Amino acid sequence: MTKPRILVARAIFPDIVDRLRQHFEVEANPEDVIWSPAELAARLADKDGAFTTGSQRIDADLLTAAPRLKIVANMAVGYNNFDVDAMTAAGVQGTNTPDVLTETTADFGFALLMATARRMTESEHYLRAGQWTKWSYDMFAGSDIHGSTLGIIGMGRIGQGIAKRGAHGFGMKVVYHNRSRLAANLEAECKATYVSKEELLATADHVMLVVPYSAASHHTIGAAELAQMKPSATLINIARGGIVDDAALAVALRERRIAAAGLDVFEGEPSVHPDLLTVPNVVLTPHIASATVPTRRAMADLAADNLIAFFEGRGALTPVNTPAPEAARAR
Numbered sequence: 001m002t003k004p005r006i007l008v009a010r011a012i013f014p015d016i017v018d019r020l021r022q023h024f025e026v027e028a029n030p031e032d033v034i035w036s037p038a039e040l041a042a043r044l045a046d047k048d049g050a051f052t053t054g055s056q057r058i059d060a061d062l063l064t065a066a067p068r069l070k071i072v073a074n075m076a077v078g079y080n081n082f083d084v085d086a087m088t089a090a091g092v093q094g095t096n097t098p099d100v101l102t103e104t105t106a107d108f109g110f111a112l113l114m115a116t117a118r119r120m121t122e123s124e125h126y127l128r129a130g131q132w133t134k135w136s137y138d139m140f141a142g143s144d145i146h147g148s149t150l151g152i153i154g155m156g157r158i159g160q161g162i163a164k165r166g167a168h169g170f171g172m173k174v175v176y177h178n179r180s181r182l183a184a185n186l187e188a189e190c191k192a193t194y195v196s197k198e199e200l201l202a203t204a205d206h207v208m209l210v211v212p213y214s215a216a217s218h219h220t221i222g223a224a225e226l227a228q229m230k231p232s233a234t235l236i237n238i239a240r241g242g243i244v245d246d247a248a249l250a251v252a253l254r255e256r257r258i259a260a261a262g263l264d265v266f267e268g269e270p271s272v273h274p275d276l277l278t279v280p281n282v283v284l285t286p287h288i289a290s291a292t293v294p295t296r297r298a299m300a301d302l303a304a305d306n307l308i309a310f311f312e313g314r315g316a317l318t319p320v321n322t323p324a325p326e327a328a329r330a331r
Contacts, residue, residue: 004048004311005068009040009056012075016300023308024049041065049307054078058094060086070329071310073303074320077101077290078240080213084321091327094320095306099157100298101290106161108264108289109238113150113206116234116262118142121283143205143232143259145170151204152176153197153220154211154239160190162208167191175200201228206236213240223248229258236262238289241269250275253282264289 005025008017011032020026027043029035035043040056044066052058054076063069063086071093072082079096087094115121123140126132150166152159155178166172167190174192176182181194201207207229211217221235222245229235235258237244246267252258254275262283266272269287276282290296302318310316 005046006049006051006307007043007047008051009035009043010053012051012053012300013297016297016304020051020304020307023311037062044069049073049311051075051303051307052081054081057081057083058087058092059083060090063087063090063092068329071095071307071316073306073316075299075303077105078212079320080240080242082320088321088323089327091323091329093310093316093323093328095303095310095316095318096320097299097302098318100302101295102157102161104292104295105158105238105289106165108291109158109162109208109210109236110165112238112262112264112283112285112289113208113234113236114145116236116260116283117145117206119260119281122280125280143234145172145206147171147173148205149173149175149203151195151200151207152192153200153207153209154178155182155190155192156210156212158238159208159210160186160192162210163190163192175204197225198228201225202230204233205230206234209235209237209239209243211239211243213242218242219245221245221249223252226252226258231257231259233258234260234262238264241266246273246276250279253279256281 003025008026008028011030017026017028037057041062044050046068047066048068048070050072052072052074054074058072058081060083069092073095075097077096077098079094082094084094119140119142150172152163155176163174167174174190175195176192177195177197177200211220220243226248249261250273253261260281264285265287306316306318
């Protein structure tokens with residue numbers, strides 16, 4: 001029996017590629033070449049499945065060019081690279097990798113919060129440049145974490161993990177805003193209080209963004225929202241690029257209308273808005289919130305498991321859409 005053909009669109013752990021080869025005919029990309037949309041479509045033209053990493057756009061045009069494609073497994077919890085409606089209409093299953101990166105990402109979100117509040121990047125640059133010649137009482141004085149108010153926008157699994165770290169570990173008052181309010185037992189576990197977005201922005205000392213990207217969440221934080229924040233507040237984005245208006249944020253940072261920001265994601269990444277590179281009061285990291293070896297392996301394993309389960313007829317393990325049976329492409 002002929003094995004299904006799949007494309008692994010980026011370099012991943014070699015042993016996981018070997019595991020996939022036990023089930024599929026695999027075209028891999030060990031050189032980690034970044035293919036254009038046209039090149040990706042050409043490589044998928046004869047493929048039954050794809051293993052993607054979150055940066056490969058799967059839209060109606062690509063689906064038309066890849067008539068055999070039945071499933072795309074994202075090695076990411078986010079899937080804004082998927083046109084979910086187009087995939088569902090074409091009968092193509094999409095999957096992601098939730099849960100396995102929750103705690104690691106929450107750890108990083110809190111690390112980025114602490115680095116931002118305590119001005120670690122600014123002070124390191126100062127030291128490396130040989131400018132540290134004496135101590136002074138206000139040298140890189142930042143803001144406290146313990147006892148402060150943490151505002152979380154987006155209270156899914158990762159948001160809840162951050163809330164627990166803040167409330168239980170640092171005695172923070174936690175407020176949150178979400179599309180829907182959490183159940184009372186979850187609020188109690190997180191020691192979190194539901195508030196309006198406006199109240200959160202006005203009262204939080206530290207604002208953490210963990211909301212999924214969609215057209216509705218585009219520029220959740222723009223110039224108007226930044227104006228509602230305290231001048232002493234910090235903003236942390238570990239969600240997705242596009243949640244924050246990066247140009248407006250750069251202006252607010254330069255004019256010290258908020259104290260600082262920590263960003264792991266950017267609009268148009270891997271490009272970064274040039275103005276963000278010229279302001280000192282921002283901590284910048286290259287989309288690494290889930291980047292520990294155990295977590296990245298777990299993500300790759302789950303993406304592989306989704307492909308294997310799907311083609312074995314057991315159904316995807318972590319689907320993000322439900323194609324209608326009549327729309328599903330023949331296996």
